[in-house]
Amino acid sequence: MPEAANAPEHGAPVITSETPGSFAWSVLDKRHPALIQQVRDAFPYTPEQHQALDALLEEITDGVIEPLPVGAHGEREWAEWGKGYFGRSWFEVPFLWAESYFYRKLLQAVGYFEPGPWQGIDPFAPFKRAELRGSAVAEELAALDDLADLPPDDQDRAVLLGALWGNRADLGFRISSGEVEENAGNLVVDDSAQLWDRLGSSSLATVCLVADNSGSELIPDLILIDHLLQTGRATHAVLHIKPYPYYVSDATTADVIDCLRRIAEAPGRARQIGGRLRDAMGSGRLDVRAHSFSCAPLPYAKMPVDLRADFEQATLTIFKGDLNYRRLVGDQLWPATTSFTDRTVYFPGPVIALRTLKSDVIVGLDAQTLAALEATGEAWRTSGTHAVIQGRP
Numbered sequence: 232m233p234e235a236a237n238a239p240e241h242g243a244p245v246i247t248s249e250t251p252g253s254f255a256w257s258v259l260d261k262r263h264p265a266l267i268q269q270v271r272d273a274f275p276y277t278p279e280q281h282q283a284l285d286a287l288l289e290e291i292t293d294g295v296i297e298p299l300p301v302g303a304h305g306e307r308e309w310a311e312w313g314k315g316y317f318g319r320s321w322f323e324v325p326f327l328w329a330e331s332y333f334y335r336k337l338l339q340a341v342g343y344f345e346p347g348p349w350q351g352i353d354p355f356a357p358f359k360r361a362e363l364r365g366s367a368v369a370e371e372l373a374a375l376d377d378l379a380d381l382p383p384d385d386q387d388r389a390v391l392l393g394a395l396w397g398n399r400a401d402l403g404f405r406i407s408s409g410e411v412e413e414n415a416g417n418l419v420v421d422d423s424a425q426l427w428d429r430l431g432s433s434s435l436a437t438v439c440l441v442a443d444n445s446g447s448e449l450i451p452d453l454i455l456i457d458h459l460l461q462t463g464r465a466t467h468a469v470l471h472i473k474p475y476p477y478y479v480s481d482a483t484t485a486d487v488i489d490c491l492r493r494i495a496e497a498p499g500r501a502r503q504i505g506g507r508l509r510d511a512m513g514s515g516r517l518d519v520r521a522h523s524f525s526c527a528p529l530p531y532a533k534m535p536v537d538l539r540a541d542f543e544q545a546t547l548t549i550f551k552g553d554l555n556y557r558r559l560v561g562d563q564l565w566p567a568t569t570s571f572t573d574r575t576v577y578f579p580g581p582v583i584a585l586r587t588l589k590s591d592v593i594v595g596l597d598a599q600t601l602a603a604l605e606a607t608g609e610a611w612r613t614s615g616t617h618a619v620i621q622g623r624p
């Protein structure tokens with residue numbers, strides 16, 4: 232008998248999608264089928280691609296988990312990661328694994344990895360492009376002009392909150408005090424002092440930023456990186472992105488290029504930032520990494536040695552977004568008051584998570600905050616309205 236997929240791992244049940252009405256269930260039952268349709272609508276796919284998408288839809292709704300075809304990209308790794316899951320319902324295996332494998336299978340269905348005319352065509356590119364052309368990004372970039380007039384501490388705060396709320400895919404770094412004020416109460420843990428202390432303490436600092444979404448999230452992330460380099464908090468930055476499309480809008484190298492171009496094409500201060508970031512890449516002050524583990528269905532506690540060595544050298548690693556948070560602390564139903572430090576003790580250096588809450592996992596809350604959140608009766612864990620800046624020195 233395979234071990235139950237949600238058997239407690241170090242004390243807390245692993246999240247699966249078995250419970251109807253749960254968040255994880257709704258992602259598999261509603262979101263994934265809808266996504267197949269959206270991708271189908273966005274491209275003039277061939278009959279073969281439509282058939283493959285039909286087969287995937289059938290598999291995720293009424294079927295069982297099937298392995299990748301022999302010889303497919305990453306087949307061996309997925310066979311290993313999926314041991315004990317093939318032949319079972321998508322709903323009963325770990326949520327993190329099921330979601331990750333869904334995205335890998337979607338790429339398979341549209342021929343992303345196969346030699347031919349559709350190789351390398353990002354099925355999410357139309358959505359990413361539309362966002363970059365949209366008014367929210369234009370407003371975010373225009374708001375940069377006001378930033379220069381703020382006192383240095385306020386600039387630090389605005390750039391950091393921009394990167395944080397960019398994960399909600401709105402707000403960005405619009406810095407009018409009203410908006411920052413309005414969201415301040417929803418920041419339920421704020422360890423940001425750790426970030427400034429850590430980065431202010433060394434003249435040769437490397438900061439790693441493990442990116443999440445492209446567009447209105449990656450743009451403020453890049454602006455944060457520029458700010459850290461510009462203010463001397465960091466002398467070297469390493470941006471970790473995905474080696475291939477993942478979780479709809481996760482940033483790939485192509486997205487970094489598109490976002491840099493979008494920043495540099497904007498008027499005013501944004502253009503200067505775009506130019507500086509380009510120079511930083513050209514001089515090696517900003518490196519981009521696309522490690523295969525970034526798309527693995529595993530917690531960071533299981534990261535390979537080369538990635539570990541990379542993080543080990545960093546003065547500080549910044550983890551962006553919900554998925555990275557799940558992988559950082561483990562995608563399990565931890566009591567919300569579990570210590571963030573305990574959950575990240577394995578990490579090879581100081582780490583800070585900037586995350587809006589978009590799934591059930593949460594640690595590091597104090598009992599009072601938790602009680603107040605529970606008393607609201609709102610879906611505060613999953614609605615993206617609340618956020619944390621959680622660090623481990």
Ligand SMILES: O=P(O)(O)OC[C@H]1O[C@](O)(CO)[C@@H](O)[C@@H]1O
Nearest residue numbers: 258443444552553554555589590
């Ligand atoms: O883009 P983010 O912040 O990583 O959020 C991704 C989140 O979205 C979902 O895929 C679906 O809402 C979550 O399961 C996941 O954690």
